[in-house]
Amino acid sequence: MPDLSPIPLVDLKAQYAALKPEIDAAIARVIANASFILGPEVRAFEAAFAAYCQAEHAVGVSSGTAALELTLRALGIGPGDEVITTPFTFIATAEAISAVGATPVFADIDPATYNLDPAAVEAAVTPRTRAILPVHLYGQPADMDGLAAVARRHGLRLIEDAAQAHGAEHRGRRVGSLADAACFSFFPGKNLGCYGDGGAVVTNDAALADRVRRLRDHGRTSKYVHEEVGFGHRLDALQAAILSAKLPHLDAANAARRRLAARYSQLLADTDLALPSAPAHVTPVFHLYVVRTPRRDQVLAHLQQRGIGAGVHYPLPLHLQPAYRFLGHQPGQFPVAEAAAGQVLSLPLFPEMTEEQQDRVVSALREALH
Numbered sequence: 001m002p003d004l005s006p007i008p009l010v011d012l013k014a015q016y017a018a019l020k021p022e023i024d025a026a027i028a029r030v031i032a033n034a035s036f037i038l039g040p041e042v043r044a045f046e047a048a049f050a051a052y053c054q055a056e057h058a059v060g061v062s063s064g065t066a067a068l069e070l071t072l073r074a075l076g077i078g079p080g081d082e083v084i085t086t087p088f089t090f091i092a093t094a095e096a097i098s099a100v101g102a103t104p105v106f107a108d109i110d111p112a113t114y115n116l117d118p119a120a121v122e123a124a125v126t127p128r129t130r131a132i133l134p135v136h137l138y139g140q141p142a143d144m145d146g147l148a149a150v151a152r153r154h155g156l157r158l159i160e161d162a163a164q165a166h167g168a169e170h171r172g173r174r175v176g177s178l179a180d181a182a183c184f185s186f187f188p189g190k191n192l193g194c195y196g197d198g199g200a201v202v203t204n205d206a207a208l209a210d211r212v213r214r215l216r217d218h219g220r221t222s223k224y225v226h227e228e229v230g231f232g233h234r235l236d237a238l239q240a241a242i243l244s245a246k247l248p249h250l251d252a253a254n255a256a257r258r259r260l261a262a263r264y265s266q267l268l269a270d271t272d273l274a275l276p277s278a279p280a281h282v283t284p285v286f287h288l289y290v291v292r293t294p295r296r297d298q299v300l301a302h303l304q305q306r307g308i309g310a311g312v313h314y315p316l317p318l319h320l321q322p323a324y325r326f327l328g329h330q331p332g333q334f335p336v337a338e339a340a341a342g343q344v345l346s347l348p349l350f351p352e353m354t355e356e357q358q359d360r361v362v363s364a365l366r367e368a369l370h
């Protein structure tokens with residue numbers, strides 16, 4: 001009898017099953033101590049996560065979106081300023097720029113890596129540009145050499161959106177330590193995820209870390225003194241404790257993702273799918289395993305029919321989203337991103353995935369491509 005059970009895009013239940021004793025103990029500890037807001041659990045996770053990222057400081061915040069927004073605010077970016085970013089990402093990247101009153105300026109991506117193209121960024125710089133905000137899309141570090149060179153030439157800040165790339169490396173250095181600051185999400189499905197919303201800002205800049213720490217907690221400098229108008233954007237202690245339990249397993253989980261990704265690439269090498277490709281100096285962590293085909297919608301429908309939870313990240317680039325209609329962009333303005341949006345397909349991938357599950361995805365794909 002062949003196994004016909006559905007295969008999800010990510011399987012969070014399998015991950016909990018593997019780590020249940022540690023996670024249950026962490027949750028019980030927080031409840032027993034009844035210290036739910038900031039406190040020792042948050043400080044312990046921040047120290048561990050900063051060390052993991054090979055950086056000096058980590059500040060826990062309420063989400064990846066909050067991490068981006070607080071970083072931009074802490075750098076003094078606001079109305080009248082422009083921040084250059086990719087149109088091929090989750091909308092939160094651009095929303096954070098809008099939230100501080102600045103303008104997202106899109107630049108096209110590289111067709112091989114789907115990450116920001118430094119030459120396109122250079123061409124988008126104006127006298128109002130203050131920062132470049134690349135995304136390490138699908139867990140693959142952006143071209144940080146090229147982007148840092150543009151930032152240096154024009155005196156711009158460089159901020160990593162590392163929401164999909166916990167543990168990825170660029171020239172042997174972890175993301176989180178490659179720019180002025182890096183913003184992480186701990187949304188449940190991310191490579192390091194909590195059991196609700198969470199995020200962190202990671203930086204080697206002590207003043208920037210202090211400002212983010214103050215802004216996340218109502219601008220507070222002491223219990224009853226609020227130095228500036230801030231936000232309720234703290235990481236809570238329950239999430240921090242869960243993250244502390246999961247962090248020691250992140251490297252093994254990323255290694256499992258890489259092994260499964262390599263196996264997909266081997267099994268699909270003779271198809272006409274375009275497979276992920278990374279330059280030799282980066283170590284991706286495969287938040288997603290993304291293939292590309294002009295027959296994407298047909299292939300996706302076939303996989304879904306077979307109970308396989310494939311997805312599309314992302315079908316509509318940000319410059320064509322209704323929310324950004326006010327920027328006045330037209331189809332054709334970022335052709336590489338637009339072509340990718342019509343052709344990319346994310347296959348199921350999670351550290352606990354079995355080779356049998358992977359084989360079923362591959363044979364369903366072969367049927368669809370036939």
Ligand SMILES: *Cc1c(COP(=O)(O)O)cnc(C)c1O
Pocket residue numbers: 063064065066089090092093135161163164184185186187197198199
């Ligand atoms: C998930 C994600 C975010 C937002 O993170 P949240 O924790 O959901 O707010 C931002 N940027 C990218 C690229 C993401 O994938």
